[in-house]
Amino acid sequence: MPRRHPARDDHPSGGTGDGTAPPAPPAGDEPGIARRRFLGYVLAAPTLTVAAQLGAEALAPRQAAAAAPALIPSLPGPAELLDLNELLTLAALPTSNLLTIRIEADGTAHFALPRAEVGQGVTTSSAMIVAEELDLPLDKVKVTLADARPELLFNQLTGGSNTTYSTYTPIRVAAAVARGRLLRAAALILGDAVDTLTTKAGAVVSPAGTLLGYGELAAKAAALTDTAVEVTLKDRADFRVIGTAQRRLDALEAVTGRKKFAMDLQVPDALPTMVCRPPTINGTVRSVANLAEVRAMPGITDVVTVSTGVAVRGRTFGQCVDAVRALSVDWGPGTAEGASDATVLDKLRRAELPLVVPPLPLLTKAVDARFTFHFSSNAALETNCAIADVREDSAEIWASLKAPIVAQEQIALKLGLPPTAVRVHVTEGGGSFGRKLFHDAAHEAAEISRALGKPVKLMWHRTDDFRQGRTHPMSTSRVRATYSLGEVLTYEQRHTSVATDFGHGIGELLTAEVARLPVADLTFSETMFQLTQVSPYHLGVTTQLLSETDKGYNTGSMRGIYSPNVRCAQELVMDELARRMGQDAYALRRRLAKDPRARAVLDKVAEVGEWGRTMAPGTAQGIAVHAEYHSVVAVLAEIDCRPGTTGRQIPNAYTGPRVTKVVCAVDVGLAVNPRGLEAQMMGGISDGIALTLTSGLHLRDGHFLEGSWDQYFYTRQWNTPPALEIIVMPSDGEKPGGAGELAVAGAMAAVACAYGRATGTMPTVFPVNHAEPLAFTPLPTVPPVPASPTDGRDRTI
Numbered sequence: 147m148p149r150r151h152p153a154r155d156d157h158p159s160g161g162t163g164d165g166t167a168p169p170a171p172p173a174g175d176e177p178g179i180a181r182r183r184f185l186g187y188v189l190a191a192p193t194l195t196v197a198a199q200l201g202a203e204a205l206a207p208r209q210a211a212a213a214a215p216a217l218i219p220s221l222p223g224p225a226e227l228l229d230l231n232e233l234l235t236l237a238a239l240p241t242s243n244l245l246t247i248r249i250e251a252d253g254t255a256h257f258a259l260p261r262a263e264v265g266q267g268v269t270t271s272s273a274m275i276v277a278e279e280l281d282l283p284l285d286k287v288k289v290t291l292a293d294a295r296p297e298l299l300f301n302q303l304t305g306g307s308n309t310t311y312s313t314y315t316p317i318r319v320a321a322a323v324a325r326g327r328l329l330r331a332a333a334l335i336l337g338d339a340v341d342t343l344t345t346k347a348g349a350v351v352s353p354a355g356t357l358l359g360y361g362e363l364a365a366k367a368a369a370l371t372d373t374a375v376e377v378t379l380k381d382r383a384d385f386r387v388i389g390t391a392q393r394r395l396d397a398l399e400a401v402t403g404r405k406k407f408a409m410d411l412q413v414p415d416a417l418p419t420m421v422c423r424p425p426t427i428n429g430t431v432r433s434v435a436n437l438a439e440v441r442a443m444p445g446i447t448d449v450v451t452v453s454t455g456v457a458v459r460g461r462t463f464g465q466c467v468d469a470v471r472a473l474s475v476d477w478g479p480g481t482a483e484g485a486s487d488a489t490v491l492d493k494l495r496r497a498e499l500p501l502v503v504p505p506l507p508l509l510t511k512a513v514d515a516r517f518t519f520h521f522s523s524n525a526a527l528e529t530n531c532a533i534a535d536v537r538e539d540s541a542e543i544w545a546s547l548k549a550p551i552v553a554q555e556q557i558a559l560k561l562g563l564p565p566t567a568v569r570v571h572v573t574e575g576g577g578s579f580g581r582k583l584f585h586d587a588a589h590e591a592a593e594i595s596r597a598l599g600k601p602v603k604l605m606w607h608r609t610d611d612f613r614q615g616r617t618h619p620m621s622t623s624r625v626r627a628t629y630s631l632g633e634v635l636t637y638e639q640r641h642t643s644v645a646t647d648f649g650h651g652i653g654e655l656l657t658a659e660v661a662r663l664p665v666a667d668l669t670f671s672e673t674m675f676q677l678t679q680v681s682p683y684h685l686g687v688t689t690q691l692l693s694e695t696d697k698g699y700n701t702g703s704m705r706g707i708y709s710p711n712v713r714c715a716q717e718l719v720m721d722e723l724a725r726r727m728g729q730d731a732y733a734l735r736r737r738l739a740k741d742p743r744a745r746a747v748l749d750k751v752a753e754v755g756e757w758g759r760t761m762a763p764g765t766a767q768g769i770a771v772h773a774e775y776h777s778v779v780a781v782l783a784e785i786d787c788r789p790g791t792t793g794r795q796i797p798n799a800y801t802g803p804r805v806t807k808v809v810c811a812v813d814v815g816l817a818v819n820p821r822g823l824e825a826q827m828m829g830g831i832s833d834g835i836a837l838t839l840t841s842g843l844h845l846r847d848g849h850f851l852e853g854s855w856d857q858y859f860y861t862r863q864w865n866t867p868p869a870l871e872i873i874v875m876p877s878d879g880e881k882p883g884g885a886g887e888l889a890v891a892g893a894m895a896a897v898a899c900a901y902g903r904a905t906g907t908m909p910t911v912f913p914v915n916h917a918e919p920l921a922f923t924p925l926p927t928v929p930p931v932p933a934s935p936t937d938g939r940d941r942t943i
């Protein structure tokens with residue numbers, strides 16, 4: 147139980163909240179703020195408004211993993227000392243006091259979350275944290291998304307599975323301050339001692355049973371000046387909301403179509419707008435031959451040339467599609483002119499860093515492998531879109547943005563306005579996984595609105611997003627592992643990638659926090675690589691390095707950044723090492739695992755998935771583990787590569803092997819919402835299956851051939867595993883770890899290993915179906931978008 151001090155805003159008793167000095171810490175406490183004791187603020191406002199105040203001590207120090215029974219242990223890598231998640235959290239701490247909770251007269255608690263909600267469920271988990279510490283029913287907590295707030299600095303950047311990890315304590319502290327303040331106000335009204343009062347379901351309860359609702363106490367609990375108070379947070383044993391499975395608060399709106407995304411907003415005079423885009427990546431407009439004819443088309447109000455193409459504004463999006471298709475544009479070259487998969491692969495091979503540890507004849511042997519990972523699409527389910535209303539001296543933007551402060555700064559610079567004159571509203575998004583770190587739609591909408599002098603509702607066509615949008619870069623991974631007498635002696639991995647764009651705010655964060663980084667003076671991408679890549683195994687002397695080449699592509703940090711490809715390569719090599727050394731693949735991983743949590747999840751999936759059971763020829767199991775952002779996951783996958791399965795015929799689809807079963811065990815420390823965590827794992831597993839088997843982009847003549855989801859072959863309903871079990875491991879952790887990206891790498895690797903075991907050949911090119919002939923007929927590049935379909939029903943499966 148937490149310690150109680152009558153003179154503090156404490157839990158479960160109240161406090162003075164008048165800024166008097168707190169009592170001396172009990173014997174045995176370390177100097178400063180103890181484990182659950184924090185400073186918060188009551189802010190001057192008409193109704194109760196509170197905030198947290200945290201310092202670097204709020205981030206628990208990294209604990210070294212327990213030693214594993216490995217003959218040749220590996221030294222910890224940079225990400226085992228300080229990872230991206232911790233860096234994001236440290237960067238957010240200085241402005242944690244700007245995250246506020248407000249109690250309204252109707253008894254609801256309002257919290258403006260400075261992160262993006264793109265389907266991952268952070269509005270629900272944040273509401274659960276508020277409800278827990280405030281003793282408030284969950285439906286009485288209202289979480290909205292904050293507009294761009296430059297004063298938050300790096301506290302308004304969504305990425306790296308960091309939202310819950312970094313906001314968990316600040317939200318709790320603010321809610322605890324509010325609760326203590328409400329107790330104090332009730333004590334003054336009732337004449338009872340604060341420590342005799344309790345809270346329940348949004349009300350303060352006296353010993354006599356008198357109830358005072360939070361709403362009627364809100365004004366009384368408010369302050370005239372900012373006041374510092376000390377609070378003690380609940381013990382985990384007292385949790386009633388955190389850790390329970392809750393459905394998403396927006397579930398009903400989502401399934402009934404009432405959820406509001408950017409395109410659902412009604413901004414006065416903001417008409418549908420689309421852009422005719424070049425046939426090759428980042429091509430430019432030389433001239434337009436038929437501007438007058440297109441301007442005269444039905445419903446079209448405006449046509450204007452902008453930096454990314456030719457924009458058309460009309461009464462409906464259907465009319466915009468017709469206008470885009472009608473435009474006759476002379477296009478200049480792009481940034482990847484003439485490029486193809488083969489030319490990019492050649493550049494990657496030439497940019498590979500050398501391996502330095504050779505096998506020693508008669509003493510050691512080596513596994514040598516090179517893996518190729520093709521471009522993959524970062525298109526979200528909701529296509530790229532934004533609304534902009536640019537005036538002479540101001541601008542207003544609406545979009546789903548994960549880095550809204552950067553968007554505000556760069557749009558203001560583009561418009562020649564001070565940042566304070568640009569208001570950026572963050573809307574909920576229909577998917578992201580890195581895509582919405584970039585504000586290209588908002589930037590483009592602002593440019594068009596300024597050029598026209600009118601508000602615009604810009605929507606990218608689905609084909610635009612696949613061909614001109616963000617992609618996960620093509621890469622290779624060269625691996626050499628040496629071994630002798632059943633032990634792995636060295637592991638080298640040289641990952642070479644088309645350059646990843648970090649111009650969305652992460653690069654600025656790395657620059658600002660450079661003194662904390664456990665790496666040398668590396669580039670942004672190399673630093674990101676070192677802060678995110680963790681080898682979960684003792685593999686002797688281990689080095690994992692990144693090299694980059696070619697910045698001519700619109701790339702992004704898709705879910706997991708480098709981890710899915712890097713971990714897939716390592717797990718395939720682990721399978722090959724086990725085979726050559728005559729060891730069981732699961733047993734080898736278990737023995738070499740650095741962390742007992744990794745061994746625990748491996749043991750669980752092996753047990754539940756019946757590792758090693760007899761399977762029919764052409765089918766097999768694969769197993770993998772992935773550790774990232776204070777969390778760990780293991781995945782066991784079973785695959786069917788028999789001709790009867792790979793030869794299935796489904797219209798307009800690629801079939802190939804099918805994953806028939808997945809068992810996933812995940813340990814994220816404290817799971818705020820286990821149901822939400824399970825959903826995250828399901829999505830990550832689908833991503834991993836797709837990246838291994840079916841989903842990749844073909845580059846030819848400077849453009850991608852895929853033009854929509856029906857050609858990209860993401861995991862479909864008929865291609866998901868019929869048997870799926872997700873196990874949330876019990877944990878006594880005090881904080882949640884990152885979960886949003888966790889399952890992708892584990893699932894991709896497990897499926898790849900299963901495929902290799904089923905076919906008898908280790909796969910080295912991903913997705914495995916990337917070879918031509920294509921399973922689809924590419925859409926033309928001119929016009930850049932297809933005609934609106936009239937046979938939609940015929941295409942549903």
